[in-house]
Amino acid sequence: MRILVVEDDKKIASFVAKGLKQAGFAVDVADNGEDGVEFGLANPYDAAVVDIMLPKLDGLAMIERWRARQLKMPVIILSAKRDVDDRIAGLQRGGDDYLTKPFSFSELLARLQAHLRRATRTAETTTLSLEDLSMNLVSREVTRSGQRIELQAREFSLLEYLLRNTGRVVSKTMILEHIWDYSFDPQTNVVDVLVCRLRNKIDRDFEPKLIHTLRGSGYSLRVEKK
Amino acid sequence: MRILVVEDDKKIASFVAKGLKQAGFAVDVADNGEDGVEFGLANPYDAAVVDIMLPKLDGLAMIERWRARQLKMPVIILSAKRDVDDRIAGLQRGGDDYLTKPFSFSELLARLQAHLRRATRTAETTTLSLEDLSMNLVSREVTRSGQRIELQAREFSLLEYLLRNTGRVVSKTMILEHIWDYSFDPQTNVVDVLVCRLRNKIDRDFEPKLIHTLRGSGYSLRVEKK
DNA sequence: CGCCAACATTACAGATCAGTAATGTTCTGA
DNA sequence: TCAGAACATTACTGATCTGTAATGTTGGCG
Numbered sequence: 126m127r128i129l130v131v132e133d134d135k136k137i138a139s140f141v142a143k144g145l146k147q148a149g150f151a152v153d154v155a156d157n158g159e160d161g162v163e164f165g166l167a168n169p170y171d172a173a174v175v176d177i178m179l180p181k182l183d184g185l186a187m188i189e190r191w192r193a194r195q196l197k198m199p200v201i202i203l204s205a206k207r208d209v210d211d212r213i214a215g216l217q218r219g220g221d222d223y224l225t226k227p228f229s230f231s232e233l234l235a236r237l238q239a240h241l242r243r244a245t246r247t248a249e250t251t252t253l254s255l256e257d258l259s260m261n262l263v264s265r266e267v268t269r270s271g272q273r274i275e276l277q278a279r280e281f282s283l284l285e286y287l288l289r290n291t292g293r294v295v296s297k298t299m300i301l302e303h304i305w306d307y308s309f310d311p312q313t314n315v316v317d318v319l320v321c322r323l324r325n326k327i328d329r330d331f332e333p334k335l336i337h338t339l340r341g342s343g344y345s346l347r348v349e350k351k
Numbered sequence: 352m353r354i355l356v357v358e359d360d361k362k363i364a365s366f367v368a369k370g371l372k373q374a375g376f377a378v379d380v381a382d383n384g385e386d387g388v389e390f391g392l393a394n395p396y397d398a399a400v401v402d403i404m405l406p407k408l409d410g411l412a413m414i415e416r417w418r419a420r421q422l423k424m425p426v427i428i429l430s431a432k433r434d435v436d437d438r439i440a441g442l443q444r445g446g447d448d449y450l451t452k453p454f455s456f457s458e459l460l461a462r463l464q465a466h467l468r469r470a471t472r473t474a475e476t477t478t479l480s481l482e483d484l485s486m487n488l489v490s491r492e493v494t495r496s497g498q499r500i501e502l503q504a505r506e507f508s509l510l511e512y513l514l515r516n517t518g519r520v521v522s523k524t525m526i527l528e529h530i531w532d533y534s535f536d537p538q539t540n541v542v543d544v545l546v547c548r549l550r551n552k553i554d555r556d557f558e559p560k561l562i563h564t565l566r567g568s569g570y571s572l573r574v575e576k577k
Numbered sequence: 578c579g580c581c582a583a584c585a586t587t588a589c590a591g592a593t594c595a596g597t598a599a600t601g602t603t604c605t606g607a
Numbered sequence: 608t609c610a611g612a613a614c615a616t617t618a619c620t621g622a623t624c625t626g627t628a629a630t631g632t633t634g635g636c637g
Contacts, residue, residue: 213461235439262489
């Protein structure tokens with residue numbers, strides 16, 4: 126989990142950053158609004174903690190720029206302004222939470238975790254990926270190394286199944302059951318053929334190979350670390 | 352937008368409920384924890400505002416029951432307990448926000464709206480629906496009145512497009528562009544045929560009809576209110 | 578080293594899908 | 608009321624997809 130802290134008061138910044146690092150987050154700090162905008166756009170943060178009064182560009186304007194660029198991470202505002210009107214302004218201009226200084230670090234952490242928890246609770250996975258391979262389950266786009274790959278319905282299902290079981294071994298019987306619903310006539314080599322077709326599309330022209338055969342047990346999608 | 356308020360203090364409950372109604376929300380009120388659990392499970396609320404000290408079942412326990420049952424709506428806790436530890440407990444046990452009494456209604460409203468905004472901002476929609484028709488874009492399941500319907504790829508795209516434009520009129524040219532990518536040979540009646548096929552599947556055996564023809568302008572997905 | 582099973586690949590064919598076009602129906606305006 | 612346009616429906620067909628089966632290749636064990 127990666128957090129961006131934007132705060133110009135060195136003491137507060139290091140206090141917050143240190144605390145978050147101890148809680149297991151990766152933390153970056155920016156000390157003015159413009160850098161804040163840049164950092165946010167350049168890296169995929171899971172959340173941000175920002176002060177309102179910042180040099181160069183104030184916190185609320187910074188948040189608005191993020192939102193305009195489709196950055197959706199939760200943002201917790203820290204501010205010395207205690208007025209209800211200030212809080213409302215902060216929330217209305219794109220903030221997700223508002224804490225007044227002085228604040229308790231424990232509460233900041235608890236609120237941060239609540240927001241992160243919500244984010245994962247809400248997300249019904251819409252993209253799966255491994256290495257440079259990625260598939261969007263909604264748009265049904267599959268790419269490898271940024272290159273678009275067309276998959277047929279069956280191939281798509283198989284890849285989805287493999288991706289959902291990355292690193293694990295899936296037997297032919299398991300594939301049969303998942304792709305063809307019920308326990309299905311296993312006296313033909315449909316699975317072999319399907320795997321072959323999928324391989325031709327996602328592994329043939331790329332490195333490293335992702336689909337691996339485990340003789341006697343099945344297949345596995347992973348990056349070999351030998 | 353539908354909000355559930357769980358609060359046993361009549362004055363506060365009606366104060367909050369009235370304010371929310373004026374802000375355009377549909378509001379239900381429960382005055383104890385057990386009813387709160389029931390209400391929450393029985394109706395699809397977009398958010399909840401709850402007190403902690405409640406008769407029969409306290410607010411935090413109520414939230415935990417909701418969460419255990421996969422209810423994911425944002426919950427704002429209202430409480431007279433001002434201690435940091437109480438706030439943290441509230442957030443850790445499934446609350447999304449914590450406001451101490453006395454509170455400003457405007458701030459409650461702003462926080463509520465921030466949470467609702469986030470919910471819609473976050474959701475890369477994975478299911479679309481209208482009336483008793485619903486489609487899950489990930490599992491690709493389409494149902495009407497709970498009954499499973501099989502759609503072909505093209506039909507699926509068309510229905511998705513129509514659902515994303517519920518209530519609006521889409522012209523044949525728009526459909527052509529969206530389903531066949533580029534501006535495509537319009538000297539054939541592919542669209543008519545496709546619409547016909549989709550209709551047979553989702554409208555033929557059901558009421559009310561959802562796909563409507565607007566002679567000369569196109570089609571529209573909606574529930575007619577005549 | 579050689580055999581056999583497991584797996585990979587290829588070619589084929591039946592089923593399904595999607596576009597065309599012909600025919601039928603409905604609506605609107607003169 | 609009638610004609611014509613817009614739309615609906617149906618049947619047909621070429622393309623694509625998917626399962627089958629035959630053939631080729633690989634790897635492990637005796």
